[in-house]
Amino acid sequence: MVVDDQTSMRAMIRRALQDLGFKDVRDKPGAVEALSAIKADRVHLVISDFNMPEMDGLQFLEAVRTDPVIGKTVFIMLTGSADKEIVQKAAALGVNNYVVKPFAPAALKEKIERVFGELT
Known part of the structure; x- marks a missing residue:
């Protein structure tokens, strides 16, 4: 599930995930809708x-x-800044990884592989 209020960012991440072999990629424009989904x-x-x-x-x-x-x-968090406070709060809440925007698909792949292991 890709959750981002920017349509272009959701599309880019969805495409990157599909290129990595993810089959069922869904997205929502906001956390409230995503949570219920x-x-x-x-x-x-x-x-x-x-x-x-x-x-x-x-x-x-x-x-x-x-x-x-x-x-x-x-749960992987995307952030537009490397603000240490946000990263620390996310870590305290149990985030699995985070990615600083803008990022290349290879960076996203690396973060996912750190959690799931190597993607084939």
């Missing part, structure tokens, strides 16, 4: 932007981590 139909990986209206990436991560059903879902 993954509760209804679980996913193995969430890639979420930090800076979104309504519910930011940290709030979304916290909501996922505190849910007994989806709490172990792999």
